Every structure is written in structure tokens, then in C-alpha cells.
Amino acid sequence: MQTNITYSSFVAVGDSFTEGMSDRLPDGTYRGWADLLAGRLAAHNPGFRYANLAVRGKLIGQIVEEQTGPAAAMGADLVTLVGGLNDVLRPKCDVGRVCALLEEAVERLAPTCKRLVLMRSPGRRGPVFARFEPRMERLFSVIDELGARHDATVVDLFASQAVGDPRMWDEDRLHLNAEGHRRVAEAVWQALGHEPEADWDAPLPPPVPVGWIARRTSDVRFARQHLGPWIGRRLTGRSSGDGRAPKRAELLPYED
Template sequence: MQTNPTHTSLVAVGDSFTEGMSDRLPDGSYRGWADLLAGRMAARTPGFRYANLAVRGKLIGQIVDEQVDTAAAMGADVITLVGGLNDTLRPKCDMGRVRGLLTEAVERLAPGCEQLVLMRSPGRRGPVLERFRPRMEALFACIDELAERHGAVVVDLYGAPSLGDPRLWDVDRLHLTAEGHRRVAEAVWQALGYEAEDPRWRTPLPAALPPGWAVRRAADLRFAQRHLLPWIGRRLTGRSSGDGLPAKRPELLPYEG
């Protein structure tokens, strides 16, 4: 990996994690780690260009069908690909199909860029996701194999103690807070060979007393009403939170922050 490289363009491919939920800006839009990373890269390189094709709720098949060829054709220096985790959270998930589609995505993207970046997505500690961890870890094993085969960089967010802390996750328990996204941007920045701005991004937050039983139960009830039940409803009706939404930044254009 080149130290302190100069990249002129970045294309981000994926789902809500790459779109930037839940790093909400005052105007209601989302920022997220990919925007933060692009801002850092643009500060070093005049004329730096950035596209973000990510759309919330997308499965790996939709990412392959709707984003991959577009991203590959842009000829960017760096392409990031994060996908497949939404598939592992579905009640019925064919991991063989997920591996096949992820392989197809990597095989299309790797020849079209200077550096492909893959990620082992962060995992929040807690009982809700425990049943899905074997699928998640199977997905990450596939990512590691593909990276080795195609010369991609893997950013291991899953193994970072800091990103497992519930305090870095939004109330929906599926998306990182602004601080979580900042740490992810730092992780990718370092993985690309840039000098660390925050060497302690993996470091856990200071210990704090856990909230009391009543506070936890009230939070569980709000989570179920506002997030879990709507999520289940979309699964039962075959809908997605990203239905009808356009890509975040569909064209590879100069990034002005």
C-alpha cells in the first residue's frame, strides 16, 4: 500500500451504511463516512471528484444490477463496495447466492479502478443481532477471500472494539451515529495509506454506568414501535426503505464539501 498517496476520484457503492444513515445534517440529508472521506481526499487534491451510488435498503443483487456497472465505467482511482449485510438480516437468506453476487461485483469493479476497498461491516453488541452473526461472519470470510484474490483492501470494522459499543449506534440499532461514521472514515483513510489523523479510532469509549432497567425497557419499547415493527412490515410486504429513491451522488463530479 502506498504511503500518503494522491487519489483524484472516489466512487462509493452500497446501501444505507454508505449512504450515511444516521449521520443527519441540519437540512435533513445524510452525510456519513463516505462524504467525510471524500472531503479529506478533496482537501489534498484540487479537482477531486466523488460519486456515491448508495441507496438505503439495497440487497447485494440490487447493488450488482443498479450500481456496479455504473461505478466500474466511471474509472475512479478508488471504489468502495459494502453490501450483503442486508441480505444476512433477512429471515430467508441464501448465502451461496450472496457469495456469488458479491464475487460478481468484485470481479466487475476491481479491473476498473486503481484500488478497490471492501469492508467487514461493524457489528453492534447486543442480543438482537446474535442470531445473524454466523451469516455475517460467513459474509466476511468471503470478503477476505475476494480481497486476497483481487488485490482489494479490507477495512476490518467488525473487529474494532469501539464500533461495537451501543453508544455509537443510532436509536434504530442498525446505523452508526455521526461519531461512528467519523471513525469509519478514519479507518478507510488509514487503510488507503494516508497518515493517521486519529490513531485511536479503534479505542473504546470511556466506560460509563449502564442505564437502569426502566430506562432500558422504555428504549426497547420506542425501538420496537418506531423501527422494528415498520422494518418487519416492509419485510412482510416485500418493500424496502430505498424504494424509489435515487442514488445519493449519481455522477462523478468535483467535490466541494
């Protein structure tokens, strides 16, 4: 862990996790862990600049093609790269290709910044999560190798029982809620060598038992509002990020 490092600029690269879904603000936009981290860094460095190029639904190939070039050209002190999970959660996935593309992204970004941060992404614990766990483990082993090879910081969120707790996730069961994002921001903050402000991995209290009817009602609502549309996009080759621009496409002074 590095300490006493000052970062004057930060570029976030990735998909919906880094865009900030589903940490909703009152105006309906999303904040997320990257915005929270940028706010903390800006508070310690006047003139701090921030860009967030992440767009929901992006696959690792799209991240490489659309985001790594602009991010590298910005020459920021700090770059975070999180991607590949949208790929491995699809029914059919060439994990080897995903890992190769992730390696390409790291090789483009690592030489351009003081500190590159990679992550072992969190997953919502449950039966669906278990189906894809072998793929995720393979992806994460490559992330560990790339981190060691390029002297990048790897933040292990996957191992956290707290962040994986369903109560940390939005009703769509794919994206962290506000508290989940807050914990991720704290985890990255500490990984960069800053003094802890909270225990990001603190266990949650025992869950309150939920009755069978309430569980089934929640499952039906989830299937209708989230799972069905997600399957529809997969079948038609569409993405939730089609035509969507990054929320912070330029490296500009941070404004909350």
C-alpha cells in the same frame, strides 16, 4: 498498506451504511463516512471528483444490477464496495448466493480502478447481533478471499469493539451515528496509507448504568418507531430505498 498514493476520484457503492444513515446534517440529509472520506481526499487534491451511488435498503443483487455498471463506467481511481449485510440480516437468506453476487460485484469493479476497498462491516453488539454472526462470518471470509485475489484493501470494522459499542449506533440500532461514521472514515483513511488523524478504534469509557425503566422505555420506543416498520416492509416486500435515487449519482467535483 499502500502509501503516497494520490486519488483524484472516488466512487462509493453500497446501501444505507455507505449512503450515510444515520449521520444527520442540520437540513435533515445524511452525510456519513464516505462523504467524510471524500472531503479529506479532496482537501489534498484540487479537482477531486466524487460519486456516491449507495441507496438505503439495497440487497446485494440490487447493488450488482443497479450500481456496479455505472460505477465501473466512471473509471474512478478509488472505489469502495460494501454490501450483503441487508441480505444476511433477513430471516431467510441464501448466504451462498449472497457471496456469489458479491464476487460478481468485485470482479466487475476491481479491473476499473486503482484501488478497491472492501469491508468487514461493523455490527451493534447485543443478542440480536449474535443470532446473525455465523452468517456474517461466512460472508466476511469470502470478502477476505476476494480481497486477496484482487489485491483489494479490506478494512476490518467487525473486529472493533469500539465501533460495535451500542453508543456508536443510532436509536434504530441498525445504523451508525455521527461518531461511528467519523471512526469509519478514519479507518478507511488509514487503510489507504494516510497518516492517522485519530485512533479510530480507541475504546470508549465505561458506560453509565441505565435503570430498568429507562431500558424498557427505550425498547418500547425502538419497537414502535423502528422494528415494527422494518418488519412491515419485509412482510410486504417493500424497501426503504424504493424509488430513491443516489445522492451523488454523477462523478463530479467534490463540494462540501
